[in-house]
Amino acid sequence: MGRGEVACVAEKETQRSRARTKASRRARRRRIRRAFPIVVLVAVAYFYYRPLASWVHTKSALAHREQQVATLQRQKAELEQAVTRATSLPALTRRARRIGLVQAGEQLFIVKGIPAWKRAHSHTK
DSSP: OOHHHHHHHHHHHHHHHHHHHHHHHHHHHHHHHHHHHHHHHHHHHHHHHHHHHHHHHHHHHHHHHHHHHHHHHHHHHHHHHHHHHHTSHHHHHHHHHHTTOOOTTOOOOOOOOHHHHHHHTGGGO
16 A cells, blocks of 8 residues: 555545534434423423412412302301391390390299100190
8 A cells, every 4th residue: 555545545534534523413413403492391391380380379379268258258247147136125135034134023933844844745735
């Protein structure tokens, strides 16, 4: 082999090496192009996870609180009605009689054993 042939072989090796390098660069670029959308999607998901989780939690808590408010409003309405009934004159009179108070001029009679009397006389009906 002469010098010219060695130089030619070396040049061909260099060209093959360059071709391999170009091919590997192209393959690397192709892999990067394929992976880039995935990386972007993962980054977007990472940055949106916390706010979305917080929003879902807040929405759930709000629904729970609204339910509590509705229940409390119903209870308030019932209590207001009870107060209105309790402050009327007939209601106050009934409560006073239950605790043993009588009006002026009335006489108090306490009758005991009514349930036993009812049991004893239930067969006569």
